[in-house]
Amino acid sequence: xxxxxxxxxxxxxxxxxxxxxxxxxxxxxxxxxxxxxxxxxxxxxxxxxxxxxxxxxxxxxxxx
Ligand code: SF4
Numbered sequence: 442x443x444x445x446x447x448x449x450x451x452x453x454x455x456x457x458x459x460x461x462x463x464x465x466x467x468x469x470x471x472x473x474x475x476x477x478x479x480x481x482x483x484x485x486x487x488x489x490x491x492x493x494x495x496x497x498x499x500x501x502x503x504x505x
Contacts, residue, residue, distance in 0.1 A: 448472075452490030458500045459483075 451472040454460040459476040476483040476496045483496055 450490050451487075452492055453494050453497050454487065454489070454491045456499065457494070457497050459496065459498065 447468065448462070448470040451460065454472045454474065459474055461473045461475050462470050463473045464470045471486055472489060473485055474483050474487050474496075477485040480496070487494070
């Protein structure tokens with residue numbers, strides 16, 4: 442059994458619609474902020490865990 446990808450809690454990002462989880466080649470998963478694509482005020486990889494963020498938005502809907 443392989444180890445599950447290690448990932449540190451991303452705080453607010455974990456419940457934000459702009460989060461994208463990106464695995465790297467070393468088995469870690471990074472929390473990418475997709476807001477950074479349209480707004481340079483947001484870092485692509487914010488320092489985790491994010492405690493508060495002016496860009497936070499809840500998911501549009503839970504897709505099943
Ligand atoms: S907008 Fe803020 S809370 Fe949402 S993913 Fe980006 S940094 Fe995280």
